[in-house]
Structure formats: structure tokens, C-alpha cells
Amino acid sequence: xxxxxxxxVAQHAGVSVGTVSNVLNRPGDVSPDxxxxxxxxxxxxxxxxxDAARKLRAGVSTTVGFVVLDGQNPxxxxxxxxxxxxxxxxxLAILYGNTDEDVARERMYLDLFEEQxxxxxxxxxxxxxxxxxxxxxxxxxxxxxVDRFSGDGRFSSVxxxxxxxxxxxxxxxxxxxxxRIAFVGGPFDMQQVRDRLAGARVAAxxxxxxxxxxxxATEAPTVEAGVVAGARILARPRGDRPDALFAANDxxxxxxxxxxxxxxxxxxxxxxxxxxxxxxxxxxxxxxxLSSMRQPSRMIGRTALRILLEETADPDLIRRQTVFLPxxxxxxxxxxxxxGASASATPGAIRGR
Amino acid sequence: xxxxxxxxVAQHAGVSVGTVSNVLNRPGDVSPDxxxxxxxxxxxxxxxxxDAARKLRAGVSTTVGFVVLDGQNPxxxxxxxxxxxxxxxxxLAILYGNTDEDVARERMYLDLFEEQxxxxxxxxxxxxxxxxxxxxxxxxxxxxxVDRFSGDGRFSSVxxxxxxxxxxxxxxxxxxxxxRIAFVGGPFDMQQVRDRLAGARVAAxxxxxxxxxxxxATEAPTVEAGVVAGARILARPRGDRPDALFAANDxxxxxxxxxxxxxxxxxxxxxxxxxxxxxxxxxxxxxxxLSSMRQPSRMIGRTALRILLEETADPDLIRRQTVFLPxxxxxxxxxxxxxGASASATPGAIRGR
DNA sequence: GATACTGTATGGAACGTTTCACTCGCGGTC
DNA sequence: GACCGCGAGTGAAACGTTCCATACAGTATC
Numbered sequence: 076x077x078x079x080x081x082x083x084v085a086q087h088a089g090v091s092v093g094t095v096s097n098v099l100n101r102p103g104d105v106s107p108d109x110x111x112x113x114x115x116x117x118x119x120x121x122x123x124x125x126d127a128a129r130k131l132r133a134g135v136s137t138t139v140g141f142v143v144l145d146g147q148n149p150x151x152x153x154x155x156x157x158x159x160x161x162x163x164x165x166x167l168a169i170l171y172g173n174t175d176e177d178v179a180r181e182r183m184y185l186d187l188f189e190e191q192x193x194x195x196x197x198x199x200x201x202x203x204x205x206x207x208x209x210x211x212x213x214x215x216x217x218x219x220x221v222d223r224f225s226g227d228g229r230f231s232s233v234x235x236x237x238x239x240x241x242x243x244x245x246x247x248x249x250x251x252x253x254x255r256i257a258f259v260g261g262p263f264d265m266q267q268v269r270d271r272l273a274g275a276r277v278a279a280x281x282x283x284x285x286x287x288x289x290x291x292a293t294e295a296p297t298v299e300a301g302v303v304a305g306a307r308i309l310a311r312p313r314g315d316r317p318d319a320l321f322a323a324n325d326x327x328x329x330x331x332x333x334x335x336x337x338x339x340x341x342x343x344x345x346x347x348x349x350x351x352x353x354x355x356x357x358x359x360x361x362x363x364x365l366s367s368m369r370q371p372s373r374m375i376g377r378t379a380l381r382i383l384l385e386e387t388a389d390p391d392l393i394r395r396q397t398v399f400l401p402x403x404x405x406x407x408x409x410x411x412x413x414x415g416a417s418a419s420a421t422p423g424a425i426r427g428r
Numbered sequence: 429x430x431x432x433x434x435x436x437v438a439q440h441a442g443v444s445v446g447t448v449s450n451v452l453n454r455p456g457d458v459s460p461d462x463x464x465x466x467x468x469x470x471x472x473x474x475x476x477x478x479d480a481a482r483k484l485r486a487g488v489s490t491t492v493g494f495v496v497l498d499g500q501n502p503x504x505x506x507x508x509x510x511x512x513x514x515x516x517x518x519x520l521a522i523l524y525g526n527t528d529e530d531v532a533r534e535r536m537y538l539d540l541f542e543e544q545x546x547x548x549x550x551x552x553x554x555x556x557x558x559x560x561x562x563x564x565x566x567x568x569x570x571x572x573x574v575d576r577f578s579g580d581g582r583f584s585s586v587x588x589x590x591x592x593x594x595x596x597x598x599x600x601x602x603x604x605x606x607x608r609i610a611f612v613g614g615p616f617d618m619q620q621v622r623d624r625l626a627g628a629r630v631a632a633x634x635x636x637x638x639x640x641x642x643x644x645a646t647e648a649p650t651v652e653a654g655v656v657a658g659a660r661i662l663a664r665p666r667g668d669r670p671d672a673l674f675a676a677n678d679x680x681x682x683x684x685x686x687x688x689x690x691x692x693x694x695x696x697x698x699x700x701x702x703x704x705x706x707x708x709x710x711x712x713x714x715x716x717x718l719s720s721m722r723q724p725s726r727m728i729g730r731t732a733l734r735i736l737l738e739e740t741a742d743p744d745l746i747r748r749q750t751v752f753l754p755x756x757x758x759x760x761x762x763x764x765x766x767x768g769a770s771a772s773a774t775p776g777a778i779r780g781r
Numbered sequence: 782g783a784t785a786c787t788g789t790a791t792g793g794a795a796c797g798t799t800t801c802a803c804t805c806g807c808g809g810t811c
Numbered sequence: 812g813a814c815c816g817c818g819a820g821t822g823a824a825a826c827g828t829t830c831c832a833t834a835c836a837g838t839a840t841c
Contacts, residue, residue, distance in 0.1 A: 080796095081798065091821045093820070093822070093823095096799055104818085106818085109820080123542050123567075124543050124797095125484070125545065125797055126798095127481075127489075127796085128480075129798055129799075131481050131798070131828085132798045132800080132825070132826050133798075134799095137543070141524075146505055146508065146512075149502070153500065156500065159525070159526055163533070168523050168537070169523070171523070172516075172521065172522070189476050190479040191521065192480060210474070333712070356500070357710040360682045360710070361710075361715065362714065362715055362716075434827065434828065444790065445792080446790070447790060449830080450830095452829095453829075453830095462790080480828085481826070481829085482827080484795095484828070484829095485795070485796050485827080485829045486829055
């Protein structure tokens with residue numbers, strides 16, 4: 076179809092096929108004169124390297140797979156963006172797969188990527204795929220876990236310290252005077268969800284005055300699930316409601332926010348505070364600007380890809396867990412009740428008429 | 429590296445290499461008995477097809493490229509999701525590239541995808557790449573434009589009628605009693621931006637009472653640019669401000685919304701109405717829930733991929749432009765001044781205390 | 782009984798690159 | 812002047828599939 080092969084270039088430039096290949100891959104080993112002639116021929120004929128043949132013979136791939144848990148989540152699109160930046164600087168393309176928390180899809184993409192013989196796989200895992208990843212590695216395809224700590228150290232990982240994040244979030248809530256705190260999120264087979272709750276509990280236990288953490292499980296960490304959970308909270312008698320919500324991520328928090336309106340009156344932050352996790356770009360633009368735990372998402376992507384490349388270069392490289400610390404970003408959704416009046420002074424705060 | 433090749437499978441199953449290949453590709457042509465034996469051997473040996481070799485020989489690729497203008501924009505992540513769904517049902521993987529409105533990146537990804545010999549390319553173009561795409565097509569790689577109408581019909585395209593959308597948006601604004609309308613967006617070398625403005629002008633001209641459309645150009649269709657534009661509007665004396673803003677997309681609209689707060693008082697919708705475009709999931713969760721023109725984003729992705737596959741099957745297929753009509757979604761950000769009091773009855777509306 | 786046909790299965794060529802063992806010329810060294 | 816080493820280039824094998832021409836056995840047709 077394409078028509079112009081390396082052989083044509085060689086002929087046109089008056090050199091052998093091998094020399095053209097050398098120009099392409101190790102220009103230093105070829106005389107400047109030949110390099111020049113070959114490059115001109117490539118230019119003139121519009122030659123484009125056939126990656127399939129290259130991959131077949133050299134066994135080296137120019138693509139990296141990225142299996143993402145939730146591609147709609149701005150946090151992940153940021154992570155992907157970081158990985159993409161790093162990848163493009165190495166002339167790699169990204170094979171992208173969105174699992175939407177579906178084990179079957181996850182497996183499908185890993186199969187697909189294995190057939191493709193990608194250079195490596197970045198994955199924010201959902202199901203238990205350790206053995207699947209081991210098999211990939213046995214075939215020379217390393218994997219790096221993204222947004223998940225690899226507890227047993229079998230794989231390198233890049234993540235944020237969710238336990239610390241959970242602790243910081245709840246410490247902040249307690250610091251603003253909240254005492255009846257609920258954790259809203261799920262499913263609990265997601266490591267991050269468990270960790271954030273665990274951190275929350277640590278903060279609760281360490282508090283000077285006793286604090287209880289109630290758990291409101293959601294089916295998924297999505298806006299819709301947040302809305303549902305918010306409605307359930309509203310359905311309770313007033314005195315029985317929590318006075319602060321720690322959402323497993325910003326999507327859930329945004330859903331809660333949407334739901335917590337009674338008779339046109341927004342309960343946040345005066346009756347109920349909300350803090351999310353991720354600090355997605357939309358958190359600050361929400362109905363009530365959302366406090367959140369910021370993750371260095373692009374950096375996570377970049378770092379993960381870099382580690383992946385190091386492991387492709389040396390498969391026996393010792394695994395390492397990279398953990399970033401999240402950063403508390405305070406906005407109006409956790410303004411303390413006492414300071415409620417002064418909240419209107421907060422930039423970007425919204426006071427109704 | 430992988431180790432187990434089709435030859436091993438053949439040996440293990442006691443058939444020839446050709447037969448295994450037939451089982452893999454045309455199981456109907458092989459006796460049930462052989463199919464069974466081969467499949468068992470594949471299972472036992474853990475054989476995985478080498479896609480590079482397959483692609484090299486058969487000349488058929490199992491990946492599709494998707495070059496996206498702005499991967500952070502939820503509209504595009506939705507479109508990608510739609511394409512991905514369709515792709516995975518054909519056992520295709522998506523090579524993903526985010527150009528971020530950068531001509532160099534755009535070209536880089538097209539080069540990369542050409543080397544990869546993808547089955548086809550889905551692209552929301554930024555620069556002028558018609559000739560580049562023609563060349564791809566000449567090499568057997570068709571392309572379908574996404575979110576952009578192909579005026580000259582050289583390529584198939586899937587998009588939303590931006591002119592109609594712009595018209596509907598401004599008609600709505602006029603219907604709520606606004607008269608001094610500004611269009612906020614840019615850059616104007618983006619087709620969609622131009623079209624939306626053109627539609628807005630049509631609505632303004634058709635209005636019973638004369639309406640002026642002011643144009644506030646932004647550098648990019650982003651939240652940040654929206655914030656900047658909003659600040660510029662605020663800087664004007666009150667009487668000189670528009671009473672309605674039509675933003676080129678929801679990101680810009682969200683930025684405007686963030687900026688339009690004076691002394692803690694939100695000017696939207698009472699003094700200034702805002703309507704966006706795309707109806708991204710976060711539009712409804714914004715500070716003031718955002719009216720917007722909804723695009724069937726997933727459907728756009730699905731459709732584009734389907735058309736692409738049809739064109740790979742028959743390259744001489746006549747090009748076609750698929751255009752969806754956007755849908756007006758009214759929320760609080762365009763509540764009419766007169767009806768302002770009743771706005772609190774709108775579900776999800778937020779009234780301050 | 783010869784012929785044609787059908788359903789299966791086979792072996793080997795071909796896809797376009799990379800890589801490796803090799804050749805060739807040339808200048809330097811003993 | 813024989814030998815060595817080196818830089819530059821060559822030619823052919825190999826990567827793991829797919830596909831095609833072919834073979835073969837069995838059955839239907841005349």
C-alpha cells in the first residue's frame with residue numbers, strides 16, 4: 076500500500092539497505108556523506124518507516140499501554156497528560172484503554188496490549204491483576220502501577236499517600252470544629268478508598284475530643300453516586316445528619332454538593348462541610364468552591380512513565396514505590412461555622428442575594 | 429522474549445502452522461476436531477499472537493489513532509469514550525494523542541500514527557492538515573474529522589451544527605429579555621468558534637428588537653481564559669457591561685462564572701446571564717448551574733469510529749458529513765431577570781442565605 | 782471406472798525491517 | 812613490505828505471521 080520501502084531509499088541513494096538502516100538507527104556509525112545522501116532520498120521519496128517490520132525484527136516497541144480506571148475523571152486525564160508528555164519526548168505513542176471499573180474490560184486491554192507487545196504498561200488497576208502483570212513481565216513487558224501503592228513490592232508504583240491525605244483532610248475538618256464526620260465513597264475493594272478512610276480514622280482517633288467516623292458506602296466514586304448519597308443524608312432528620320463529609324474523591328464531593336440543597340437553601344458549608352480528594356480543575360468552580368486534597372497528577376504520570384522506561388532498559392532493576400504527599404487546598408466548602416460570616420470575604424466565595 | 433510461537437502451537441496440536449493460522453483467522457474453514465485441538469494447545473502453551481508479524485504480513489492493523497485537540501476537556505474525554513466503546517467491540521485499541529492546540533504536536537502524532545500504520549485516524553484538527561491527511565489516505569489510512577465539519581467534503585466528518593447551536597443559544601438569551609449580548613471565546617481560527625459566533629449573529633439579526641453582539645476574544649477556549657475575560661468585563665463601568673454572555677464552550681463559561689463576583693456577590697444570572705456550549709458533566713455542578721448547548725458527545729465518538737471502519741473496508745466510499753443538532757439545556761445561569769424570584773424553585777438551584 | 786468437485790490440510794514464500802558476520806581500502810607500525 | 816586495526820559499507824539471514832498454490836482423500840456424476 077505505502078509503496079516506498081527502505082530498499083527504494085537505498086537504491087535512490089546509491090547505498091545498501093543496511094546502510095539506510097544504520098542512518099536511521101545509528102547515524103553516528105555512518106559517514107556524514109552517506110547520511111546526507113540517505114536523508115535526501117528519504118525526503119524525496121517520502122519514506123516512512125514501517126513500524127511493524129521494525130518491531131518484528133528488532134523486538135522493540137514504540138508504544139506504551141495505559142490502562143485507566145476512569146477516563147472521565149479529570150484526575151486521570153491529567154495523569155495521562157503527564158505520561159503523554161514524557162512519552163512524546165521519547166517518540167513513543169500511548170495506547171489508551173479505559174476500564175471504567177470493569178474487570179472484563181481491564182483484562183481485554185491487557186490482552187490487546189500483550190498482542191501489541193507494548194514497551195510497557197502503565198495501569199491504575201481495578202481487579203486483581205498481579206498474576207496477569209507477572210505474566211506480561213515474563214514476556215518482557217514491565218508494568219508500573221499508577222495511583223496505587225504496590226504493597227508487596229512486586230511492581231513499581233507511583234501514587235499519593237492516601238492514608239496521609241485522609242488524615243490531613245479529617246484533621247482539617249476537626250480543626251474547623253466539626254465532630255460528626257462521615258466518609259462517603261466506595262467501592263471498598265479499591266485500595267485508595269480504603270486508605271483514605273483509614274487515614275480519616277487515624278485523624279479521628281488522634282483528636283483531642285472524641286470524633287466518630289461514619290461510613291456511607293457508595294457503589295462507585297462518581298458524581299451520580301455522590302448525588303444518591305447526598306439524598307440519603309438529606310432524608311434523615313436534621314439532628315441525625317453528620318456535620319462534615321469527607322468524600323473519597325472530588326466527583327463524589329461534587330455530587331454531594333448538588334444534593335445538599337433544601338428548599339433552595341445550600342447546606343454547605345454552614346450545616347455540613349465537604350472536602351474532596353484530587354483537587355480536579357472543577358473543584359474550585361463548583362457551586363460552593365470545594366476544599367480538596369491536591370494530587371500532583373501530571374507529575375504522577377510523568378514519573379510513572381519514566382520509571383517504566385528505566386525498567387524496560389533493565390528488567391532486573393529493583394522495584395520502587397514512589398509516593399507523593401497530597402496538599403490540602405482549603406476553599407469555602409469547609410469554612411468553619413464560627414467563621415461563617417467572614418466567608419463572604421473569601422475570594423471566589425458566593426453569597427446569595 | 430515471549431517464546432511461544434505459532435509453530436510451537438502447531439507442533440503441540442499435531443497440525444501444520446497454516447492450520448493454526450486458519451483456526452485463528454477463519455475457524456469455519458477448519459474441521460471442528462482441529463479447531464478443538466489447536467485451541468487446547470493455545471490454551472496450554474499460553475500462546476499470544478504477535479501483532480507485529482501479523483500486521484507486517486497481513487497489512488492489517490488493530491489500532492486506530494485518535495488525535496484530540498484538548499484531552500482535558502470533558503467533552504473530548506466523552507467523545508474518546510464513545511470511540512473506545514465502538515473500537516473495543518471490534519477488538520481494536522486506540523492510540524491516543526493530545527495536541528493541546530499545538531501544530532507541532534499534531535504533526536508529530538500523525539507521523540507516529542503513520543509509522544504505526546494505524547487502521548485509520550480520528551482527529552479533531554487544529555492546524556491545516558488536509559494535505560497531511562490526504563497523504564495518509566494515499567497510503568491506505570483513512571481519516572474522519574471529529575467535531576469539525578469538512579466544508580469541502582474531502583473527508584467524512586462527525587460534528588454538531590455549531591451555527592444552529594449558536595443561534596439557539598442566543599435566541600434563548602434574547603427570549604429571557606437580554607439585549608446586550610457578548611460572545612466570549614477564541615481563537616478564531618477554530619472553526620467551531622467562528623461557527624458559534626456566526627449562529628449567534630443570525631439570532632441577533634432575526635430578533636424582533638435589535639440586538640447587538642459584542643465579541644470578546646480569548647486566547648484559548650479554557651477556564652483560565654474565561655477568568656481573564658470575566659475580569660475584563662468586571663473592570664468596565666456597570667452600565668457598560670453586557671447583560672448576557674455566550675461562551676464558546678463550557679470551560680470558558682465556568683471561567684467567566686468564577687470571575688463574575690463583585691464584593692462576594694455573584695452577578696450571574698441577575699445582572700449577567702451566561703450560557704456555554706458542550707454541556708460537560710460539570711456544567712450542572714457549577715457555582716451557578718450553567719445553561720449550555722448539549723452535544724451528544726459519546727455518540728459522536730461512536731459514529732466517527734463506525735464511519736472510519738466503513739471507509740477502511742471500502743476506501744472509495746463516498747464521504748459523508750454527519751451533523752448532530754445540539755440541545756438547549758436551561759439552568760439557573762440564564763434565569764430571566766423578571767423570573768428571578770421563581771428561580772429558587774428550579775431543582776438544583778442555589779439561593780444564598 | 783474415469784472425471785470432477787469439495788472439504789481439509791500442508792509447506793513455503795513473502796511482508797520490510799534489523800543485525801551480524803564479513804569484505805574492502807587505507808594508513809600506521811614494526 | 813608484511814601485518815594489523817579501523818572505519819565504512821555490504822549482503823543475507825532472521826523475526827513470526829498470513830496466504831496461496833498444491834496435495835490428498837473422499838464423494839458425486841456421468
